[in-house]
Amino acid sequence: MTFVPPDFPRIARRLRRGGLVADRVFDEVFPLAARGPSRVYWTPVEVAVRAAKLLADRPDSTILDIGAGVGKFCIVAAAAVDCEVWGIEHRPHLVEIARDAASKIGVKPTFRHGTLEEQDATLLDGIYMFNPFAENLCTVADRLDGTVELSEAKFWKDIHATEDLLSRARVGTRVVIYCGFGGNMPEGYGLVARERCAGSLELWVKHTEAPERGEVRESGIRPAASSLHWQVTSRTPGAPRPRARCSTSRRPADC
Numbered sequence: 001m002t003f004v005p006p007d008f009p010r011i012a013r014r015l016r017r018g019g020l021v022a023d024r025v026f027d028e029v030f031p032l033a034a035r036g037p038s039r040v041y042w043t044p045v046e047v048a049v050r051a052a053k054l055l056a057d058r059p060d061s062t063i064l065d066i067g068a069g070v071g072k073f074c075i076v077a078a079a080a081v082d083c084e085v086w087g088i089e090h091r092p093h094l095v096e097i098a099r100d101a102a103s104k105i106g107v108k109p110t111f112r113h114g115t116l117e118e119q120d121a122t123l124l125d126g127i128y129m130f131n132p133f134a135e136n137l138c139t140v141a142d143r144l145d146g147t148v149e150l151s152e153a154k155f156w157k158d159i160h161a162t163e164d165l166l167s168r169a170r171v172g173t174r175v176v177i178y179c180g181f182g183g184n185m186p187e188g189y190g191l192v193a194r195e196r197c198a199g200s201l202e203l204w205v206k207h208t209e210a211p212e213r214g215e216v217r218e219s220g221i222r223p224a225a226s227s228l229h230w231q232v233t234s235r236t237p238g239a240p241r242p243r244a245r246c247s248t249s250r251r252p253a254d255c
């Protein structure tokens with residue numbers, strides 16, 4: 001019997017033409033052990049395509065996924081929109097998986113092993129986050145693995161670093177948040193869109209360096225089943241922090 005390798009580049013061709021790919025099919029590009037966490041930890045293809053379109057409002061934008069995992073968002077975005085995609089991830093073995101998957105699919109996002117503090121915010125046009133730090137607050141059983149430090153102290157350190165990064169970003173920077181990120185958007189950002197796409201997807205745009213307070217009103221977003229999600233996804237710039245709470249679910253759906 002001859003072994004026929006999966007046609008992974010077909011995935012990129014389909015996404016480039018505006019089509020979608022089932023998550024089960026896409027996830028075959030990852031090693032078996034990395035497919036298990038997909039429903040909870042990796043962005044669904046449909047969401048990644050929508051998020052990428054919200055972020056890349058003009059060609060040649062540079063977008064960064066904070067906490068890139070095995071690269072699912074970055075790979076889908078690199079195929080679906082015409083922009084440069086970077087991913088930063090603190091688990092080196094996930095960076096290796098992401099690079100391997102991107103090369104099999106035939107797209108060229110850049111994955112870097114590292115921390116947020118090293119990132120120059122002024123190089124970015126867009127930032128994507130899928131609740132990257134909530135794992136710090138999960139029970140040991142719900143964590144991806146035990147290879148990195150996870151704690152409430154680390155959670156707050158990462159939240160501060162993210163808020164700092166967002167504050168240093170250029171006016172015009174677009175930020176798409178899937179299922180929250182646990183912090184507050186710094187002043188100067190406005191909520192431009194909130195959609196349901198297998199969960200809550202928010203687009204924020206930095207409109208000014210000089211802070212302006214604006215109310216962000218809930219539009220009936222209902223925290224529901226999903227992946228990692230925050231109980232509070234709606235924030236007014238400058239508002240007090242929500243209490244740290246993490247929730248995980250093994251069910252597909254939304255947050």
Ligand SMILES: C[S@@+](CC[C@H](N)C(=O)[O-])C[C@H]1O[C@@H](n2cnc3c(N)ncnc32)[C@H](O)[C@@H]1O
Nearest residue numbers: 041042043067068069072073089090130132158
């Ligand atoms: C919920 S997963 C999202 C993965 C990917 N963005 C996606 O949407 O498919 C969050 C990822 O963030 C990574 N992460 C968490 N804290 C991080 C940090 N401080 N620096 C870099 N990566 C981090 C985790 O290792 C995990 O892979």
